[in-house]
Amino acid sequence: MTCPAYAFASEGGIDAILPKMNEFIPMLVAFIILWIVLAKFGWPVFNGMLEKRENTIREALKKSEEAQIESERVLAEYKQQLADAKAQSTQIIADARAIGEAVKADITAQAQTEASDMIxxxxxxxxxxxxxxxxxxxxxIADTSVDVASRLIGQDLTEGEHRAIIERYVKEAGSFNGN
Structure with a gap:
């Protein structure tokens, strides 16, 4: 019984699987009617559901592609903005360094100028x-030498004589100065 070959052999062979003619024709007519009804009413509904599902999937794929393209565009935009910000910050730092160096040079030059002026x-x-x-x-010295000279001579000199002696002495003392 576990093998189909034994089942066919015990019940009369191939006749066991073939329908009887009095059952076959009504089954054939019912199958054709069912097939016509399904082809007329069932298949269009089923086909409409398949087309609707296909359109839904197609639209979802289209939207996902558009979203992917948009996200790539936004990503590229953000990368460009980031690169611009980095370049701008690098430029700001370079400008600040240049200004700092210029200020340092100005302060150093001003300090050197002030020091030179003070010197x-x-x-x-x-x-x-x-x-x-x-x-x-x-x-x-002139006054001291006039006093010494007047004491040595023993007489007071006039104002004109004092001047002449002082001027001569200053000229002689100036020649010793060397500056």
């Missing part, structure tokens, strides 16, 4: 004080 003013002040000290020293 020049100090030299002028030292030279003026030196000349004043020499003039004071010469006047003091």
């Amino acid at each position: 020049a003013k100090a030299k002028l002040a030292i030279e003026a004080e030196k000349k004043q000290a020499i003039a004071d020293l010469q006047a003091s």
Whole structure:
């Protein structure tokens, strides 16, 4: 019974699977009617559902492709904006460094100029004080030498004689100065 060959052999062979003629014709007529009804009413509905599903899938694929293209465009836009921002920040940093270097150079130049001016003013002040000290020293020496000369001579000199002696002495003392 487990093998179909034994089933055919025990019930009379091939007649077991073939329908009987009195059952075959009504089954054939019912099958044809069913087929016509399904072909007339069922198949268009089924075909419409298939076409609707196909259109839905096609539209979803089209929308997904459009979304992918849009996302790639937005990604490219963002990458471009990022690159622009990086370039702009690099330019800002370079400009800031250049400005910093320029300010540093200006400050250094200004400091050097001020230092040179201060040194020049100090030299002028030292030279003026030196000349004043020499003039004071010469006047003091002249007065001292007139006093010594008048004591040595033993007489007072007139104003004109004092001047002549002082001027001669200043000329001689000036030649010793060397400056």
